[in-house]
Amino acid sequence: MIEQAHKELSTLRDYMRFAVSRFNAGGLFFGHGTDNAWDEAAYLLLHTLHLPLDRLEPFMDAHLIEEERLAVVKIIERRITERLPAAYLTNEAWLGEYRFYVDPRVIIPRSHIAELLREQLSPWIGDPWAVGKVLDLCTGSGCLAILAAIAFPESTVDAVDISADALAVARRNVDDYDLAARVRLVESDAFAAIPSEKYDVIISNPPYVNAASMASLPEEYRREPQLALASGEDGLDFVRRLLAEAATHLKPDGLLVVEIGHNRDELERAFPDTSFIWLDTSAGDRYVFLLRRSDLPRS
Missing domain, CATH: 3.40.50.150 (Vaccinia Virus protein VP39)
Incomplete structure (x- = not known):
């Protein structure tokens, strides 16, 4: 499914929907800065794409180039398979x-x-x-x-x-x-x-x-x-x-x-x-x- 996502999805909105679906299906636990799949996906994807962490909506319909799609799919996959908290994947935490x-x-x-x-x-x-x-x-x-x-x-x-x-x-x-x-x-x-x-x-x-x-x-x-x-x-x-x-x-x-x-x-x-x-x-x-x-x- 991860490989299929890389080939068939295009916009940030597509990848947000995919990440939320996979996080929920995977039974992930949230509690290290977010408390739900949507916020966790938004943080991980915005960070990976080097976008402002507080501005998701303006970019939702932007199409991702192949390098960006690969990076987004990789971090979604790692969050699911390794069960690492998002902060360890991005090497940052905010207070x-x-x-x-x-x-x-x-x-x-x-x-x-x-x-x-x-x-x-x-x-x-x-x-x-x-x-x-x-x-x-x-x-x-x-x-x-x-x-x-x-x-x-x-x-x-x-x-x-x-x-x-x-x-x-x-x-x-x-x-x-x-x-x-x-x-x-x-x-x-x-x-x-x-x-x-x-x-x-x-x-x-x-x-x-x-x-x-x-x-x-x-x-x-x-x-x-x-x-x-x-x-x-x-x-x-x-x-x-x-x-x-x-x-x-x-x-x-x-x-x-x-x-x-x-x-x-x-x-x-x-x-x-x-x-x-x-x-x-x-x-x-x-x-x-x-x-x-x-x-x-x-x-």
Whole structure:
């Protein structure tokens, strides 16, 4: 059918229809930037044809030359047969207006913390220019570290990850944004390699997928590094460690901001005496919490 499509289809509209049909028939899973076959097809085809990602309609009836048809058919086929998320096929992911290089060495960026950084963590931080030092723990591709450096113009940022492979990807992104002088990459198991550092703000989008969810992940999610996803039976293994150790690494008025996926209920049951502040995001107020240093649970 792929070969037949290359020979018989002509316009971008033809290939959009074909891609959507094949994606639906193939039972693909969406969740890395899109949530349906149409948006996924539009992104992949516009990217492959080097067209603006936000302008599909003007090009729908344009006829593709043979080289373009071959390229479009190839990326449709790879998405179906390899079950790779679109971001790994294009080597890019977007958080708002910011583009980041990604490949299977890192989890695909999709953190709600990104939109909070666009607002400079207002109102919890009154003066973004006064933030001197930030830690992005479990930095992966480095995207949140970069957004933190942009949000807090006078800050330096430590971008920490246990994975040397992830840090190689982060290095590329830091260099792309010309932030090497302000963003330091550190290979570390949590705080182990930065025992004496103290921060105004610690942000983290850590592993938080529980064992039951890991066992039932769609194929596309299994293409991501398991190290960046799995966090024990209830999904809170890393968060427990973070809550136990963060106070030592925060300045007296420091803030901890952590994304925990769908684990709000489990977290509040595990720490009933901790007054978590749940931050509003476009997805709701169940996914990211904030704690002041003084409100962290006591060991």
